[in-house]
Amino acid sequence: MKIDRQNKPQLDQYQKLKWLIFFRGLFAAVLLGSAVFVGFHENRPFFSQPLIFICYIAVALLILSALYAFILPRLFKFVRFGYIQIFIDSLLITCIIFVTGSFSSIFSFLYLVVIIYAGMVLSRSGGMFIAFCCSVQYGVLIALEFQGVIYPVGVEVDFIFRNYNWNYVLYKLFITIVACFGVAFLSGFLAEQERRAKKELWAMEDQVKRVEKLAAIGEMASGLAHEIKNPLASLSGSIQFLREDIPYDPDRDRLMDIILREADRLTALVNDFLMFAKPQPGQTKIVELDVALEEIINVFTTDNRRNKRINVTQQLAEGIFIEIDPEHLRQVVWNLLLNADEAIESEGQIDIKMYPVDKIYVCITISDNGCGMTEETMESIFDPFFTAKPKGTGLGLSIVQRIITSYNGLIDVQSSPEKGTTFNVKFRREINSRPVSASGSV
Numbered sequence: 001m002k003i004d005r006q007n008k009p010q011l012d013q014y015q016k017l018k019w020l021i022f023f024r025g026l027f028a029a030v031l032l033g034s035a036v037f038v039g040f041h042e043n044r045p046f047f048s049q050p051l052i053f054i055c056y057i058a059v060a061l062l063i064l065s066a067l068y069a070f071i072l073p074r075l076f077k078f079v080r081f082g083y084i085q086i087f088i089d090s091l092l093i094t095c096i097i098f099v100t101g102s103f104s105s106i107f108s109f110l111y112l113v114v115i116i117y118a119g120m121v122l123s124r125s126g127g128m129f130i131a132f133c134c135s136v137q138y139g140v141l142i143a144l145e146f147q148g149v150i151y152p153v154g155v156e157v158d159f160i161f162r163n164y165n166w167n168y169v170l171y172k173l174f175i176t177i178v179a180c181f182g183v184a185f186l187s188g189f190l191a192e193q194e195r196r197a198k199k200e201l202w203a204m205e206d207q208v209k210r211v212e213k214l215a216a217i218g219e220m221a222s223g224l225a226h227e228i229k230n231p232l233a234s235l236s237g238s239i240q241f242l243r244e245d246i247p248y249d250p251d252r253d254r255l256m257d258i259i260l261r262e263a264d265r266l267t268a269l270v271n272d273f274l275m276f277a278k279p280q281p282g283q284t285k286i287v288e289l290d291v292a293l294e295e296i297i298n299v300f301t302t303d304n305r306r307n308k309r310i311n312v313t314q315q316l317a318e319g320i321f322i323e324i325d326p327e328h329l330r331q332v333v334w335n336l337l338l339n340a341d342e343a344i345e346s347e348g349q350i351d352i353k354m355y356p357v358d359k360i361y362v363c364i365t366i367s368d369n370g371c372g373m374t375e376e377t378m379e380s381i382f383d384p385f386f387t388a389k390p391k392g393t394g395l396g397l398s399i400v401q402r403i404i405t406s407y408n409g410l411i412d413v414q415s416s417p418e419k420g421t422t423f424n425v426k427f428r429r430e431i432n433s434r435p436v437s438a439s440g441s442v
């Protein structure tokens with residue numbers, strides 16, 4: 001299988017398994033080398049126990065490592081492969097412990113090593129699973145040895161039975177098992193932290209990439225959009241001119257209507273796009289918010305079609321000022337009102353409120369009892385070109401957000417399907433412009 005470089009979690013898993021295979025191979029080589037070295041150094045016959053068994057295990061590990069390295073790039077399900085590898089490791093560790101004295105082996109710490117990397121590679125539940133496997137294997141090994149069913153290599157028969165009582169054996173077993181689960185818990189916890197940090201980092205990287213891409217595309221596309229605007233204007237002008245000039249024909253008139261309507265739609269799209277891709281720096285003024293909002297709401301409600309199906313209520317606090325380009329304020333409120341309108345299928349209600357939050361912020365709330373949104377939709381509504389409407393552009397809320405953040409404002413949304421949606425927009429107040437009464441209170 002070809003690794004998908006864009007799929008970062010998968011790539012991360014692949015890299016971890018690659019390193020695991022490498023270190024396992026290295027460990028096997030060191031184990032083999034040290035067994036051979038001890039064999040020669042102590043002048044033992046090479047095929048004496050337990051050296052020869054350690055050599056067998058090391059060679060088995062080397063062969064397995066080569067096999068894993070061969071299989072890994074051809075795989076898709078890395079997690080399952082990780083489980084299999086690490087489970088086999090735990091079996092081999094049990095073999096090493098068995099050939100080096102079982103209960104008296106100094107290699108029982110290797111279980112902890114396996115559990116640590118299980119936690120890192122397989123996550124917390126993987127670490128716990130391997131801790132469970134190691135505990136069972138060690139417990140069975142010791143129990144069988146104590147019962148005299150198996151005899152560890154290189155240790156006198158009945159060694160454990162004669163030297164330790166069952167309570168002591170149980171105690172050591174208990175400590176080992178507690179250590180296994182403790183280490184699994186800790187390594188899983190650390191791995192979880194690392195995974196979370198990585199996830200955040202990846203999300204940030206993606207965001208930066210998106211912004212860079214958008215900036216580049218925006219630069220190019222805004223040039224193109226400007227070029228589209230002029231011919232479009234000539235097109236609409238010419239059609240209107242023709243319409244007045246030629247004799248009336250209902251069929252032709254309908255076609256011209258379509259051309260004009262589509263040209264208008266295209267112009268609106270190009271304008272929206274320009275607003276989003278290359279917003280013009282605004283000319284800010286101190287605006288009396290209730291007056292400005294009332295004007296926008298009046299234009300909105302005078303539309304006849306809307307008037308009949310939607311009941312608009314407003315509750316606006318007086319004497320609140322903000323510093324903003326009035327055109328930007330209009331754009332924000334208009335886009336939110338338009339969305340509320342489009343969310344209401346037949347008849348419904350839109351409530352507009354404006355009230356001071358505290359001394360710093362003022363909040364504009366626009367609620368509708370329209371179709372609402374699912375959690376999933378809500379995650380994407382501020383993305384450019386995200387739309388759930390057949391004729392939507394998906395630019396309305398992107399523009400709203402862009403404008404609001406450029407004034408250090410905030411926007412949030414609450415919505416539930418079939419019940420309705422509320423958008424809250426917070427702007428910084430212009431306190432100094434508030435009229436101060438004679439008593440000094442505001």
Ligand code: ADP
Pocket residue numbers: 335339340343368370371372373377381386387388389391392393394395396397398420421
């Ligand atoms: P457009 O209106 O062109 O689809 P917007 O950016 O304005 O683009 O909105 C994006 C999407 O957010 C909409 O398609 C709609 O699904 C959802 N949305 C926005 N406002 C509301 C609302 N008041 N009620 C329900 N859904 C909404």
Ligand code: MG
Pocket residue numbers: 335338339395396397
């Ligand atoms: Mg919209």
